[in-house]
Amino acid sequence: MSTVSVRYIVNDVDAAVAFYSQHLGFREEMHPASAFAMLSRGDLRLVLVSPVGADQPGGGSRPMPDGRKQEPGGWNRFMLEVGDLAATVEALRKKGVHFRNDIVTGVGGKQILLDDPSGNPVELFEPTRPEARLASP
Amino acid sequence: MTPDPLNALRLPIVPVVPRPEFAAALLRRLEEREAPRTRQTATVRYFVNDLDAAVAFYCQNLDFEEELRPSPVFAMLYRGDLRLLLSVPGGPGGAHTLPDGTVPEPGGWNRISLQVADLAGTVGTLRERGVHFRTDVVRGVGVTQILLQDPSGNLVELFEPRARYHERGAR
Numbered sequence: 001m002s003t004v005s006v007r008y009i010v011n012d013v014d015a016a017v018a019f020y021s022q023h024l025g026f027r028e029e030m031h032p033a034s035a036f037a038m039l040s041r042g043d044l045r046l047v048l049v050s051p052v053g054a055d056q057p058g059g060g061s062r063p064m065p066d067g068r069k070q071e072p073g074g075w076n077r078f079m080l081e082v083g084d085l086a087a088t089v090e091a092l093r094k095k096g097v098h099f100r101n102d103i104v105t106g107v108g109g110k111q112i113l114l115d116d117p118s119g120n121p122v123e124l125f126e127p128t129r130p131e132a133r134l135a136s137p
Numbered sequence: 138m139t140p141d142p143l144n145a146l147r148l149p150i151v152p153v154v155p156r157p158e159f160a161a162a163l164l165r166r167l168e169e170r171e172a173p174r175t176r177q178t179a180t181v182r183y184f185v186n187d188l189d190a191a192v193a194f195y196c197q198n199l200d201f202e203e204e205l206r207p208s209p210v211f212a213m214l215y216r217g218d219l220r221l222l223l224s225v226p227g228g229p230g231g232a233h234t235l236p237d238g239t240v241p242e243p244g245g246w247n248r249i250s251l252q253v254a255d256l257a258g259t260v261g262t263l264r265e266r267g268v269h270f271r272t273d274v275v276r277g278v279g280v281t282q283i284l285l286q287d288p289s290g291n292l293v294e295l296f297e298p299r300a301r302y303h304e305r306g307a308r
Contacts, residue, residue: 003158003179003217003218003219004179004181004217004218004219004249005249005250005251005252005294005296006179006181006247006248006249006250007247007248007249007250007294008247009246009247033278036278042179043178043179043218044179047250057277057278058277058278059275059276059277059278059280059281059282060275060277060280060282060294062275064271064272064284065272065273070246071246072246072247073245073246074244074245074246074247075184075226075233075241075242075243075244075245076181076182076183076184076243076244076245076247076248076291077181077182077247078179078180078181078182079180079181079182079222081180100235101235101236102236104233107207107208107211120247123182125180
């Protein structure tokens with residue numbers, strides 16, 4: 001059951017679906033058009049869209065009224081909790097996943113930022129305090 | 138007929154969007170149980186320039202509730218099963234600054250997408266409060282939607298499912 005929706009803009013929906021499914025444990029819910037797919041993982045519903053023209057279907061990825069086009073990237077991201085961050089990172093590096101930084105230790109846990117094929121960030125997180133956990137105990 | 142003198146004390150009836158999923162999530166947190174055990178709260182991190190302004194914006198306009206605010210550069214909000222982390226770029230510890238010195242910043246196009254029961258009504262209310270919208274209401278395939286900006290320029294999408302298209306994905 002997915003109750004939270006996040007929309008990511010990607011350049012290639014097929015590549016993004018493969019990436020999130022194969023590396024990060026997402027399940028494909030629907031992929032009804034080349035510019036749109038919906039994945040899920042736990043309570044997170046991830047909507048992947050590629051930019052479309054102003055007159056095309058796909059209301060979420062059209063240009064703005066002032067003509068600005070939507071594009072991947074930025075720093076805002078969803079986070080995924082993992083049990084063993086170091087091991088997860090090592091496994092993903094072997095698969096060729098690109099990381100923006102190395103593991104850093106914050107207040108509530110250790111974290112790292114990876115890039116999807118379009119350059120969107122995803123944060124992996126291993127809590128070191130119980131209140132920082134994302135998943136149930 | 139004499140008007141009821143107590144009417145002056147009664148609050149106006151404000152329509153409230155039912156949020157059973159929020160109530161369920163709140164109950165789970167209060168009772169410190171999570172069911173089923175594999176359940177995960179979806180978590181999103183947004184960067185904001187002004188933490189106070191951001192917390193006020195999300196709580197007052199978009200029904201978020203403040204959960205934690207342990208420092209001037211970090212807050213944790215909830216809305217249903219969504220946990221929204223607000224971080225100020227370049228805060229102490231530099232947990233988010235990249236090794237090459239790049240500091241994260243607000244903005245971009247990726248966003249959380251919040252379902253509302255009455256999009257037109259919600260948009261009208263928010264416009265009256267001065268919320269800035271980047272688009273008008275757009276009709277997509279399965280939803281009508283609109284994009285608004287928080288005070289730091291981060292996007293939030295509001296959507297209302299059209300007909301019954303969304304039900305399979307929503308529950």
